[in-house]
Amino acid sequence: xxxxxxxxxxxxxxxxxxxxxxxxxxxxxxxxxxxxxxxxxxxxxxxxxxxxxxxxxxxxxxxxxxxxxxxxxxxxxxxxxxxxxxxxxxxxxxxxxxxxxxxxxxxxxxxxxxxxxxxxxxxxxxxxxxxxxxxxxxxxxxxxxxxxxxxxxxxxxxxxxxxxxxxxxxxxxxxxxxxxxxxxxxxxxxxxxxxxxxxxxxxxxxxxxxxxxxxxxxxxxxxxxxxxxxxxxxxxxxxxxxxxxxxxxxxxxxxxxxxxxxxxxxxxxxxxxxxxxxxxxxxxxxxxxxxxxxxxxxxxxxxxxxxxxxxxxxxxxxxxxxxxxxxxxxxxxxxxxxxxxxxxxxxxxxxxxxxxxxxxxxxxxxxxxxxxxxxxxxxxxxxxxxxxxxxxxxxxxxxxxxxxxxxxxxxxxx
Numbered sequence: 001x002x003x004x005x006x007x008x009x010x011x012x013x014x015x016x017x018x019x020x021x022x023x024x025x026x027x028x029x030x031x032x033x034x035x036x037x038x039x040x041x042x043x044x045x046x047x048x049x050x051x052x053x054x055x056x057x058x059x060x061x062x063x064x065x066x067x068x069x070x071x072x073x074x075x076x077x078x079x080x081x082x083x084x085x086x087x088x089x090x091x092x093x094x095x096x097x098x099x100x101x102x103x104x105x106x107x108x109x110x111x112x113x114x115x116x117x118x119x120x121x122x123x124x125x126x127x128x129x130x131x132x133x134x135x136x137x138x139x140x141x142x143x144x145x146x147x148x149x150x151x152x153x154x155x156x157x158x159x160x161x162x163x164x165x166x167x168x169x170x171x172x173x174x175x176x177x178x179x180x181x182x183x184x185x186x187x188x189x190x191x192x193x194x195x196x197x198x199x200x201x202x203x204x205x206x207x208x209x210x211x212x213x214x215x216x217x218x219x220x221x222x223x224x225x226x227x228x229x230x231x232x233x234x235x236x237x238x239x240x241x242x243x244x245x246x247x248x249x250x251x252x253x254x255x256x257x258x259x260x261x262x263x264x265x266x267x268x269x270x271x272x273x274x275x276x277x278x279x280x281x282x283x284x285x286x287x288x289x290x291x292x293x294x295x296x297x298x299x300x301x302x303x304x305x306x307x308x309x310x311x312x313x314x315x316x317x318x319x320x321x322x323x324x325x326x327x328x329x330x331x332x333x334x335x336x337x338x339x340x341x342x343x344x345x346x347x348x349x350x351x352x353x354x355x356x357x358x359x360x361x362x363x364x365x366x367x368x369x370x371x372x373x374x375x376x377x378x379x380x381x382x383x384x385x386x387x388x389x390x391x392x393x394x395x396x397x398x399x400x401x402x403x404x405x406x407x408x409x410x411x412x413x414x
Contacts, residue, residue, distance in 0.1 A: 007117025019318045020124070022325070024107055026152040027126040027312065031105040034145055036128060039104050041087035044069075047077040050086055053272060053299045063113045080111035084127040085272075085293070085309055086300075092131050093302035101132040124314040125288075134294055134306030136248040139276045144256060146280060146288055146310050153317065154325035155282065160260040162250065163267035163277040165291065166242035171211050174238075175200065183271050210236055219262040222250040242275075249276050272296045275308070282320065288312035332358040332408055335372040341380040349376070349401045356409040374408055 005011060012020060028038065047066050065080040081087055088104055096102050105128045114121055128145065130138055143160070150158050172182040185200075200208040210232060217228055229243040253260055260278075267277050275292030290310025297305040334353055338346035346362055353360035361367075369375050369390065377386040383397035385404055398404055 006121075008114055008119060008121030010120070010122075015323070016318060019321045019323075020314060023153050023314055023317050023321060024126065027107065027149050028105075030145065030149045030152060031126075031128060034103070034141075036103040036105045039088060039091055039106050041081070041091055041106065041108070043080060043109070044078045045081050045087055045090070047079045049090060049300075050079065050082065053086065053296060065111050065113055081108070082110055082112055084108050084110055084125055084311055085129060086296070088127070088129045088309075089131075089297050089300055089302070089307065092129075092305075093297065093300055096131075097302055097305070102129070104129045104131065120315060125311040126314065127309060127311040128290075129307060129309035131297070131307040132305055134292070134308075136245065136252055136276075139249050139278075139292055139308055140252040140256065140258075142290060142308055142310050143253065143278050144258060146278075146290070146312060147258065149312060150280065150287065150317075153321050155287070155317065155320050157282060158287065159281040160253075160258065161263045161266040161279045161281065162246070162253075162260050163262075163264050163279075163291075164242055164246045164275060165267055165273035165277055166245065166275050167214065167239055167264065168267055169274070170236070170238045170242060171207060171214070174207050175203065179271070187268055207236075210239075214264045217262060217264055220260060222247050222254060224262060225250055246276060272299075278310070280312075285316050286313065287316055287320075332374065333372040334358050334360045334374040334376055334408060335363050335367070335369045336360060336376045336378065337363045338378040339380050342378045342384075345401075346378050349378070349404060352401060352405060353408065356405060358408060376404060 031038070047064070050064075051061075060082070064082045066077050068075045069078045084106060088106060092102055092104070105126065107124070107126050109122050109124050111122055112120075126149070128142060130142060147158065147160070168186055169179070169182055172185060175185075200211060202208075213231070214228070217224070219225065225243060225247045229240065229247065232239050232243070250260070250262070266279050267273070272293045272295065273291045274294045277289065277291035279289035280287045288311055290308065292306070292308040294306040294308075297303065297307055334350075336346050336350055350360040350362060361372075363369075373389070373391055375388040375390060377388075378384065379386065383399075385398040385401065387396045387398060387404055387407060388394070389396075389407075396403075396407060398407075
């Protein structure tokens with residue numbers, strides 16, 4: 001019986017893996033260039049790590065892969081990580097707390113259950129976490145860094161949307177809602193649930209009016225934010241510091257030449273965000289996003305440590321990267337045809353060719369030299385080495401392996 005792959009999961013072909021590695025390498029190079037260090041966290045974490053911080057809402061709890069890690073007498077419930085930031089925050093608390101600024105990045109898969117299996121259940125992302133600093137400059141650094149990665153992989157025309165969790169929280173907290181309820185109500189409003197906004201307006205007319213105005217706010221400059229701030233300075237003073245913070249970020253983005261669109265309604269799913277949120281889109285597809293989450297590490301028992309970060313989603317990026325952009329320079333390819341008596345010599349010269357940067361394969365049964373620029377025949381009597389340059393239709397009879405390496409290793413890519 002044929003067994004198919006699990007729903008919601010995908011195989012990656014050699015061509016897709018080429019694009020995956022291209023994006024991953026560009027991401028790593030960029031992170032190293034900005035002074036970040038790579039970390040890796042386990043695929044399995046305790047479920048309590050996510051529920052204790054309030055990041056798994058009741059709705060999200062039904063979308064994780066969890067099971068009991070049983071030791072024969074008792075056990076704890078574990079989960080396939082549904083998020084990349086929280087495990088890195090745990091890593092920081094366990095290993096780096098008290099050691100100052102931490103600039104970390106990771107490449108990892110995360111898992112979200114989806115009933116139909118039509119959506120991806122396993123998703124790959126590259127994430128960056130900047131822990132120990134709270135400033136608009138840090139937020140802008142991460143935004144520019146994310147855009148730089150996209151530029152390196154050849155993705156242009158990316159839209160940048162800005163929101164602010166602090167503004168949203170300030171308004172919804174006036175209703176006496178918990179952080180979890182705030183996220184739920186806000187998502188209901190964004191889903192077009194007019195009753196949720198109508199209920200707020202009936203209970204707190206001024207608050208409902210302010211929230212509706214913010215949701216409709218659109219602009220592409222700090223001036224638009226300043227105009228809105230002036231409207232709320234007296235009636236809703238708790239919004240003022242958050243508006244000032246968003247204005248500072250917007251002004252810095254303008255100073256470095258980053259174009260953006262203000263869209264408070266893009267702050268969906270802000271469970272652990274506390275400040276600026278940014279999202280990256282192209283042709284309606286979300287390519288990544290991030291923001292400030294100053295309350296997360298304190299919630300996890302790590303002390304009053306601010307942090308911010310972002311993640312880029314490799315799966316949609318793989319669809320956007322062109323084969324030309326991700327293609328690697330083709331190495332010199334040598335097919336080695338060897339007689340049985342000199343098989344040891346064949347393995348030896350294959351190793352030396354690989355060390356010189358070539359692709360060197362011993363010919364197997366049925367393997368044709370069509371994809372190889374060079375054909376090397378090894379014999380047990382003179383001429384011991386017969387090398388054919390298939391592109392130029394030239395044949396060389398050589399005495400030793402050094403002659404082969406000189407010809408193949410010194411040539412341009414074949």
